[in-house]
Amino acid sequence: MTDENGAPEPDPTGPDHEPAAEPASGFAAFRERARPAWRWLRWPVYGLAALFVLVLVAGAWLWTTTDLPPARSTSAAAVLLDRDGNELALLAQEGLRLEVPLEEIAPVAVDALIAAEDQRFYDHGGIDPLGIARAVWNNVTDDSTQGGSTLTQQLVKNAYLNDDRTFSRKVREAVLAVKLERTEDKDQILERYLNTVYFGRGAYGLEAAARTYFDSTAADLSAERAALLMGLLRSPSRLDPGEDLEASQQRRDAVLSAMVDMGTLTPEEGEAAIATPIEVTVRAASPTTLQEGVAPHFVEHVRGLLIEELGEQALYDQGLVVHTTLDLADQRAAEASVAAHLDDPSDPQAALVAVDRTGAVRAWVGGRDFETLQVDLAGGAGGSGRQPGSTFKPVTLAANFEAGNGAGEQYPAPAEITLDVEGGPWTVTNAGGQDYGVITLAEATVNSVNTVYAQALTKVGPRAVADLAQRLGIRRELEAEPSIALGTEEVSPLEMASLYSTLSRSGVRIDPFVITEVENGDGRTVWDPEGPEEEEAVEPRIADTVSAVLAETPRSGTARRAALDRPMAAKTGTTQNNADAWLAGYTPEYTAIVWVGNPEGNDPIPDVDGQVVQGGTIPAMIWHDFMVEALADVPPTEFPEPDPELLSDTSPPMELTATPSVEPGDAVDVIANGYQMCRAAWFVVLEGPTSVVEQEVPEGQEPPPPTPVLVESQPDVDSDEATRRASVQMPATAVPGTYQVSARCDAGAGPQQLGPTATVEVRPDPSATTTTSSTTTSTTTTTEPDEEQQSTTTTAPEATTTTQAPPGQQDDEG
Numbered sequence: 001m002t003d004e005n006g007a008p009e010p011d012p013t014g015p016d017h018e019p020a021a022e023p024a025s026g027f028a029a030f031r032e033r034a035r036p037a038w039r040w041l042r043w044p045v046y047g048l049a050a051l052f053v054l055v056l057v058a059g060a061w062l063w064t065t066t067d068l069p070p071a072r073s074t075s076a077a078a079v080l081l082d083r084d085g086n087e088l089a090l091l092a093q094e095g096l097r098l099e100v101p102l103e104e105i106a107p108v109a110v111d112a113l114i115a116a117e118d119q120r121f122y123d124h125g126g127i128d129p130l131g132i133a134r135a136v137w138n139n140v141t142d143d144s145t146q147g148g149s150t151l152t153q154q155l156v157k158n159a160y161l162n163d164d165r166t167f168s169r170k171v172r173e174a175v176l177a178v179k180l181e182r183t184e185d186k187d188q189i190l191e192r193y194l195n196t197v198y199f200g201r202g203a204y205g206l207e208a209a210a211r212t213y214f215d216s217t218a219a220d221l222s223a224e225r226a227a228l229l230m231g232l233l234r235s236p237s238r239l240d241p242g243e244d245l246e247a248s249q250q251r252r253d254a255v256l257s258a259m260v261d262m263g264t265l266t267p268e269e270g271e272a273a274i275a276t277p278i279e280v281t282v283r284a285a286s287p288t289t290l291q292e293g294v295a296p297h298f299v300e301h302v303r304g305l306l307i308e309e310l311g312e313q314a315l316y317d318q319g320l321v322v323h324t325t326l327d328l329a330d331q332r333a334a335e336a337s338v339a340a341h342l343d344d345p346s347d348p349q350a351a352l353v354a355v356d357r358t359g360a361v362r363a364w365v366g367g368r369d370f371e372t373l374q375v376d377l378a379g380g381a382g383g384s385g386r387q388p389g390s391t392f393k394p395v396t397l398a399a400n401f402e403a404g405n406g407a408g409e410q411y412p413a414p415a416e417i418t419l420d421v422e423g424g425p426w427t428v429t430n431a432g433g434q435d436y437g438v439i440t441l442a443e444a445t446v447n448s449v450n451t452v453y454a455q456a457l458t459k460v461g462p463r464a465v466a467d468l469a470q471r472l473g474i475r476r477e478l479e480a481e482p483s484i485a486l487g488t489e490e491v492s493p494l495e496m497a498s499l500y501s502t503l504s505r506s507g508v509r510i511d512p513f514v515i516t517e518v519e520n521g522d523g524r525t526v527w528d529p530e531g532p533e534e535e536e537a538v539e540p541r542i543a544d545t546v547s548a549v550l551a552e553t554p555r556s557g558t559a560r561r562a563a564l565d566r567p568m569a570a571k572t573g574t575t576q577n578n579a580d581a582w583l584a585g586y587t588p589e590y591t592a593i594v595w596v597g598n599p600e601g602n603d604p605i606p607d608v609d610g611q612v613v614q615g616g617t618i619p620a621m622i623w624h625d626f627m628v629e630a631l632a633d634v635p636p637t638e639f640p641e642p643d644p645e646l647l648s649d650t651s652p653p654m655e656l657t658a659t660p661s662v663e664p665g666d667a668v669d670v671i672a673n674g675y676q677m678c679r680a681a682w683f684v685v686l687e688g689p690t691s692v693v694e695q696e697v698p699e700g701q702e703p704p705p706p707t708p709v710l711v712e713s714q715p716d717v718d719s720d721e722a723t724r725r726a727s728v729q730m731p732a733t734a735v736p737g738t739y740q741v742s743a744r745c746d747a748g749a750g751p752q753q754l755g756p757t758a759t760v761e762v763r764p765d766p767s768a769t770t771t772t773s774s775t776t777t778s779t780t781t782t783t784e785p786d787e788e789q790q791s792t793t794t795t796a797p798e799a800t801t802t803t804q805a806p807p808g809q810q811d812d813e814g
Contacts, residue, residue: 076316076317076318076319076521077090077091077092077316077319078090078091078092078306078315078316078318078319078320078321078322079091079319079320079321079322080299080302080322080324081321081322081323081324082324082326082327082328082331083323083324083325083326083327083360083362084327084328085323086292086328087291087292088290088291088292088294088295088299088324088326088328089288089289089290089291089292089295089299090288090289090291091288091289091299091303091306091315091316091320092289092316095201095202095203095204095208095316096202096203096204096208096211096212097204097205097208098195098204098205098207098208098211099195099205099207100195100205100206100207100218100219101191102187102190102191102194104207104217104218104219105191105194105206105207105218105219106218106219106220106221106222106226108221108222108223108226108264108265109194109206109218109221109226109229109230110190110194111226111259111262111264111265112223112226112227112229112230112255112259113151113190113193113194113226113230114151114262114264115227115230115255115258115259115261115262115264116227116230116231116233116255116258117151117154117230117233118150118151119258119262120150121150121151121186122186124150125178125181125182126150126152126153126174126177126178126179126180126181127150127152127153127174127177127178128150149173150177151189151190151193152177152180152181152189153173153174153177154193154197155177155180155189155192155193155196155197156173156176156177156180157173158196158197158198158313159192159196160176161173161176194206194218195207197233198236198312198313199212199213199229199232199233199236200232200236200237200239200240200312201213201236201240201283206218206221206229209229209232210225210229212281213225213228213229213280213281214280214281215281222273223256223259223265223269223270223273224252224256224273224274224276224278227252227253227255227256227259227273228241228248228251228252228255228278228280230255231248231251231252231254231255232248232251234251235311236312236313237307237312238308239251240283241278241280242280242282242283243283245278248278249278252278253274256270256273256274257270257274288300288303292328294328294331294332294335295326295331295335295364296366296370297364297365297366297367297370297374297376297377297378297379298324298326298331298361298364298366298514300366300374300376301364301366301376301379301514302322302324302514302515303315305514305515306320306322306515306518306527309527310518310526310527314526318520318521318526319520319521320518320519320520320521320526321518321519321520321521321523322515322517322518323515323516323517323518323519324514324515324516325360325361325362325513325514325515325516326361326362326363326364326514327362327363329629329630330354330362330363330626330629330630331362331363331364331365333363333625333626333629333630334352334354334363334364334365334626334630335365336625336629337352337622337623337625337626337629338350338352338365338368338622339368340622340625341608341618341621341622341625342368342596342608342618342622344608346606347368347606347608348596348597348598348605348606348608348613349367349368349373349377349596349597349598349599350365350367350368350377350594350595350596350619350622351365351366351367351377351378351493351593351594351595352364352365352378352493352592352593352594352595352622352623352626353365353378353379353493353494353496353497353512353592353593354497354590354591354592354593354626354630355497355498355501355512355590355591355592356589356590356591357501357504357505357588357589357590358510358532359501359510359511359512359513359532360512360513360514360516361494361497361512361513361514362590362630363592363626363630364378364379364514365378366378366379367599373599375599377492377493377595377599378492378493378494379492379493379494380491380492380493380494380495384490384492384599385476385490385491385492385495386490386491386492386575386580386595386597386599387487387488387489387490387575387579387580388487388489388491388496388573388575388580388582388584389486389487389573389574389575389580389581389582389615390448390450390486390487390558390571390572390573390574390582390615391487391496391571391572391573391582391583391584391615392469392484392485392486392487392489392491392573393445393448393453393485393486393487393571394445394500394503394546394549394550394571395465395468395469395472395499396453396456396457396460396465396484396485397441397445397456397546397549398468398472398503398538398542398543398546399460399464399465399468400441400456400459400460401542401545401546401646402460402464402468402538402539402542403459403460403464404650405441405456405459405460405650405651406441406645406646406647406648406649406650406651407440407441407442407445407545407549407646407647407648408440408441408442408647408648408649408650409440409441409649409650409651410438410439410440410649410651410654410677411438411439411440411441411444411452411455411456411677411747412437412438412451412455412677412745412747412749412752412754413430413435413436413437413438413439413444413449413451413452414430414435414436414451414747414748414749414750414752415429415430415433415434415435415451415749416428416429416430416433416451416749417429417451417454417455417747417748417749418680418748418749419454419455419458419482419679419680419748420679420680420718420748421458421482422482423481423482426454426482426483428450428451428454428486429450429451430449430450430451431448431450431574436449436452438754439452440649441456442549442552442647444456445549445550445552445553445557445571446549446552446553446556446557446558447557447558448557448558448571448572448573450486451748451749453485453486454482454485454486454748455677455679455747455748456485457482457484457485458482458679458720461480462480462481462482462484462485463480465480465484465485466478466479466480466484466489468537468538469484469489469499471509471537471538472498472499472502472503472509472537472538473495473496473497473498473499473500473501473502473509473511473537474491474495474498474499475495475498476490476491476495487573487575488575493593493594493595494512494593496582496584496593497512497591497592497593498511498512500584500585500586500591500593501586501591502537502538502543503543503546503547503550503569503586504547504569504586504587504588504590504591505543506540506543506544506640507536507537507538507539507540507542507543507544508534508535508536508537509534509535509536509537510532510533510534511532511533513529513532515527515529516529517529540640541642541643541646542643542646544639544640544641544642544643545642545643545646545647546569547569547639547640547642548569548639548642548647549642549647550569550570550571550585551567551568551569551639553569553570553571553572554568554569554570554585557572558572558615558616559571559572559583559585559615559616559620560616560620561616561617561620561621561624562583562585562616562620562621562623562624562627563624564587564624564627564628564631566587566631566636567587567588567636567637567638567639568585568586568587568627569585569586569587569639570583570584570585570586570620570623571583571584571585572614572615572616572619572620573615574614574615574616575602576602577602577603577604578604578605578612578613578614579597579598579601579602579603579604579605580595580596580597580605581595581596581597581605581613581614581615581617581618581619582594582595582596582615582619583615583616583619583620583622583623585623585627587627587631587636587637588637588638588639589631589634589637590627590630590631590634592623592626592627592630594619594620594622594623594626595619596613596618596619596622597613651674651676651722652673652674652676652722652723653673653674654672654673654674654675654754654755654756655671655672655673655674655755655756656670656671656672656673656684656741656742656743656755656756656757656758657670657671657672657758658670658671658741658758658759658760659760660759660760660761661760661761661762661763662730662760662761662762662763663730663762663763663765664730664731664732664733664734664735664762664765665729665730665731665732665734666729666730667727667728667729667730668686668727668728668729668730668741668760669725669726669727670684670713670725670726670727670728670741670758671723671724671725672684672723672724672725672726672743672755673722673723673724674722674755675721675722675723675724675743675745675754675755676720676721676722677720677745677747678716678719678724678745678746678747678754679718679719679720679746679747679748680717680718680746680747680748681715681716681717681744681746681751682715682716682717682719682724682743682744682745682746683712683713683714683715683716683726683743683744683751684712684713684726684728684741684742684743684744685710685711685712685713685741685742685743685744685753686709686710686711686712686728686730686739686740686741686760687708687709687710687739687740687741687742688708688709688734688737688738688739688740688762689708689709689735689737689738689739709731709734709739711728711729711730711731712728712744713726713727713728714726715746724743728741730760730762734762735762736761736762736763736764737761737762738759738760738761738762739759739760739761739762740757740758740759740760741757741758741759741760742755742757742758743755
């Protein structure tokens with residue numbers, strides 16, 4: 001064979017021929033394609049393989065070196081210490097411990113336990129990878145019927161280990177759970193678990209729980225009761241029906257639904273059980289022993305925090321040592337000052353919270369008698385609170401400072417004022433119906449003048465006040481209503497202590513705290529709360545200027561009975577109908593809040609020893625006596641200097657100018673400045689010597705007295721402009737002379753003369769003529785007499801009086 005050029009082609013079968021390579025196929029082809037990727041993937045794969053081998057080796061080592069230890073002892077009391085290490089209280093829950101064999105436990109209770117805690121209990125060998133995966137998925141989907149730990153793991157943790165949240169503890173727990181499953185059968189594990197697990201209320205084991213919650217036995221439990229008890233296991237205190245019935249019922253119903261899904265209850269049985277209302281016995285008293293006989297509400301507050309963080313079983317089983325911030329000396333002083341001024345059983349309740357500059361709570365009085373009233377009035381247990389009244393006014397003051405309005409700005413302060421605000425007219429009155437004339441915002445703070453603060457609120461708006469209050473230390477949501485300026489939103493003394501202590505630190509907020517460290521019986525720290533964060537809530541110049549204004553209140557205002565012989569700032573508060581009375585005050589080193597009132601309803605506080613209870617009376621005296629003791633060994637310090645600009649009148653000065661000279665009948669143009677507070681209406685009034693009176697006068701009789709000129713301009717309404725303009729017509733009959741122009745301001749309480757006056761000269765009319773009298777009658781033209789004539793010029797200006805409450809007559813406020 002030849003090619004196209006005639007040359008012979010090589011023989012494909014000859015000895016020199018090399019056969020063509022065939023394409024790779026099968027695994028060889030896959031390996032060729034994967035070769036580039038393997039260059040990148042091989043190191044992660046090697047790493048995972050090494051990690052797997054390491055885990056296997058560690059697991060083998062743990063398996064061979066970890067044995068089931070003896071079950072640890074239980075019921076080691078927790079000790080609460082004050083700031084100096086003095087024992088404050090013991091928290092011991094010996095409780096009820098009853099053991100019964102598994103045969104004496106209702107089968108439905110076992111079904112409820114498995115449905116609630118470990119649905120694959122009979123299928124795993126101690127640990128359940130599927131259960132762990134399901135728990136992760138449930139956390140993502142917010143379906144928390146079960147956790148990831150098996151019943152065996154829970155028993156190991158309760159019987160042999162502690163509650164440390166560490167990886168090593170979880171690994172030991174898993175290894176011991178597998179070993180326990182190899183030494184005990186499922187029924188033995190169930191029996192041990194149901195006889196030792198904690199159900200709350202001091203009940204250890206199902207038999208004790210049945211008696212504690214239902215006055216029943218484990219053998220007689222119904223499906224709904226068993227489901228409720230098993231639902232408690234995740235959080236016995238929080239899910240107690242006596243604490244949160246709704247949460248308890250939701251958890252019980254979730255367990256019953258799981259039992260239906262597993263087939264241990266029929267749908268009909270499940271529906272009937274869910275429809276059954278929850279009824280349990282009344283919870284027993286708190287397991288608290290006060291070593292010093294003081295601070296019961298504080299101890300209960302700390303106990304609640306410990307249960308929330310560590311769990312109720314850990315609190316009573318591990319011999320915890322709890323370091324708190326309480327100062328025993330200050331606590332005794334607080335309780336003594338309350339008892340000294342409220343010593344009769346019929347006297348109202350009281351609360352006191354004291355916080356130092358670091359945010360540490362040093363004293364906490366939640367009520368006069370813990371046995372009578374266990375509700376914590378200081379911390380606002382359960383979200384409760386009381387209206388703070390005028391102690392909330394400093395927030396509106398600070399909000400005005402932030403908006404650039406000074407404490408020296410002047411306001412009309414009538415006894416009653418009606419302002420047009422969002423939602424309709426808002427009527428505000430002063431305590432005792434007192435009219436203060438025209439005063440500054442600082443004076444209105446010292447004397448707690450409601451009608452001025454209502455006007456100050458309209459300058460910034462309620463939302464600004466609500467937002468600032470939360471920045472300063474109020475934790476709850478506040479309604480942005482105009483009345484917030486007068487303290488109508490409910491708060492707790494603890495929140496007010498946070499707010500006022502922020503002002504004492506030049507605007508730096510540190511949330512109050514009560515626990516510094518928690519150790520177990522071996523001295524190892526099991527909870528180290530993060531130190532309180534410092535955050536600037538307001539600029540220092542604003543907080544320091546608020547302090548400067550409040551420093552005048554104990555000197556000459558409503559808080560005189562709280563006055564200390566050292567720098568201090570304070571504000572009183574009394575709510576409508578005298579239902580609540582407050583004194584909130586601070587020095588640069590220490591803040592204390594005192595509340596007196598009735599915890600239920602808004603009935604007026606009864607008089608104490610014949611004295612009306614208002615912020616400036618009983619609360620001020622309690623505050624004073626406590627602070628004298630608490631600060632006895634604390635050297636006094638001065639507040640930082642305030643901002644002079646914020647103390648001044650930052651509003652435009654009041655000015656009034658008018659056309660200086662006119663002829664009768666001409667227009668008088670008026671320009672005014674500084675009348676921004678005249679929101680309802682503003683107008684000017686022209687007053688003068690006399691008008692021309694032309695009338696026939698019988699012979700021998702005197703003419704009538706001259707008539708004063710009184711001309712008003714059209715009112716300028718619904719405006720807060722500082723600059724106003726008006727025009728009035730000089731009467732054509734006006735006689736030559738000096739006339740006066742004055743402004744009338746209506747800030748919501750009706751027109752009042754306000755500010756300076758201006759004068760207008762009326763020039764003589766060149767065309768004016770004089771008429772003489774006849775023999776029988778006379779027509780007399782009466783003009784304004786000059787200085788040589790003995791006559792009287794009559795004007796009718798409205799009286800304006802500027803008053804301030806005399807120091808000895810004003811102790812109450814709205």
